[in-house]
Amino acid sequence: MLGNFSFCTPTKLYFGDESLNDLNRELPKYGKNVVLIYGGGSIKKNGIYDEVIQILSENGKNVAEISGVMPNPTVDKLYEGVEIARKHQADLLLAVGGGSVCDYAKAVSVSVNCEEDPWEKYYLRFEEPSCKTLPVGCVLTMVGTGSEMNAGAVITNPHTHQKIGHVFADEKIMPRFAILNPKYTLTLPHYQMVSGIYDIFNHICEQYFSGEDDNTSDYISEGLMRSVIHASRIANKDSQDYEARSNLMWAATWALNTLVSRGKSTDWMVHMIGQSVGAYTNATHGMTLAAVSLPYYRYIFPYGVQKFKKFAINVWDVNPEGKTDEQIAAEGLNAMEAWMKELGLVMNISDLGATEDMLEGIADGTIILPGGYKVLEHDEIVKILKESL
Structure with missing residues (x-):
């Protein structure tokens, strides 16, 4: 660290x-x-x-x-x-x-x-x-x-x-x-439950996808992400499973009480873009994050390929044998996408009410932060938003 x-x-x-x-x-x-x-x-x-x-x-x-x-x-x-x-x-x-x-x-x-x-x-x-x-x-x-x-x-x-x-x-x-x-x-509608689950997961991602050093905070993040994935699948099948819901509740607290951000830079651009989408659509917060996450991560992973490779192997159990670093990283994001669809998350901002004529305004309202692997330009945000439609 x-x-x-x-x-x-x-x-x-x-x-x-x-x-x-x-x-x-x-x-x-x-x-x-x-x-x-x-x-x-x-x-x-x-x-x-x-x-x-x-x-x-x-x-x-x-x-x-x-x-x-x-x-x-x-x-x-x-x-x-x-x-x-x-x-x-x-x-x-x-x-x-x-x-x-x-x-x-x-x-x-x-x-x-x-x-x-x-x-x-x-x-x-x-x-x-x-x-x-x-x-x-x-x-x-x-x-x-x-x-x-x-x-x-x-x-x-x-x-x-x-x-x-x-x-x-x-x-x-x-x-x-x-x-x-x-x-x-336990009484939350399914839509709200899975929206919260993705909010937890993305909080961890925002703090994980940055930096190149060997950081204890990242190892904690990987454990939390695996816990969220495991518990989410149980809760998605049985929303009344107390143990799964209790693990999600505890993971949510530790995902954003600053623990996993210590000793490293953090990204937060998914939140910045997602919040701007929410300002135009009033959509549920976790769903705005889900809708923009994969286009953003697929855009920036070439700039932080080693961390995305680590994510694929340590969080999604991707087998690295015989594959390039880029192939491993891409396979991890594919596994993440499959899990998101399994939960029933919204995957496109158009499904949240965003239209193409809003994109410039959404990009204008996006606060650009410097902590991730790529400091975005306005045109790059628009490109990511178009991929999110």
């Missing part, structure tokens, strides 16, 4: 089918005023809402609610949440839902006590908070983003067709605690 790095994970995790009980350990640490944040109402149908409300009541909390947080939280929804949290004089933001709800809670956290426009400050200028932030806790109901144990928050501006993530530098933005009960994920 090369270079110097720090690693800090201040989030306390409670994992298992009885983990919601541990909310009783955390709530006494915070003041009386809690803002409960959730999405479209599924937690009311499956009973999680009632369980959480009961625990909040037993702990004497005064509760306000922000409901209706959408899968791609908008800047207008952020403004609404900030006003609710301010009016309630919130002491704790409790997010109950998937990664979007957790992301949204962190965005509210850094904005409540900030007099500046949070979109301008955090998502256009990428500044860090200069005001007091609110603590966030998460009760996770869908896995994929790893938002329960990182400092990232993605917000969409539908007025400007921009979907931007800000990974805050200060670990205090990370959730103070997270409740991970795999049973809460």
Whole structure:
């Protein structure tokens, strides 16, 4: 491993089918005023809402609610949440839902006590908070983003067709605690389940496909990818398999809590392109990643052929005998494609609502990052998008 790095994970995790009980350990640490944040109402149908409300009541909390947080939280929804949290004089933001709800809670956290426009400050200028932030806790109901144990928050501006993530530098933005009960994920529709699975996998890929050194982080990534592939196949056949869903939940957390990025550069261009697609289509995040991944990786693998060869052999068990490095690398991507189709992922952005006349705008909205094997030009992004149609 090369270079110097720090690693800090201040989030306390409670994992298992009885983990919601541990909310009783955390709530006494915070003041009386809690803002409960959730999405479209599924937690009311499956009973999680009632369980959480009961625990909040037993702990004497005064509760306000922000409901209706959408899968791609908008800047207008952020403004609404900030006003609710301010009016309630919130002491704790409790997010109950998937990664979007957790992301949204962190965005509210850094904005409540900030007099500046949070979109301008955090998502256009990428500044860090200069005001007091609110603590966030998460009760996770869908896995994929790893938002329960990182400092990232993605917000969409539908007025400007921009979907931007800000990974805050200060670990205090990370959730103070997270409740991970795999049973809460069992009611997800198949589409959402496999979308989350691919989100997990691609988070690992984004940190894996970079660098040339012999890096322990890459060996951890390979193990996580193999675990995700194995568990995904079981869950795809039986969505109620608790063990498979628990392994996916645990892998999702470690895929994006910065562990596998330590000591190396990272790519993130699939996310940059996919998020721009999402800004135009409002498509499910994991599916936008699935739709652009293979065209992107097939475009850049000649620039990082040794890592793609390693990926093929160590993750997909490709037999290298009698093959060139390029043939081995290509066979690994073919194996990845077969697995993606097996899960039922969306493989083309046209199936998500993207059209050819959007491609220039999507490319314009793609943030170009320098960490991967090839720093893309605008025309190259357009070419990748055309291959993704």
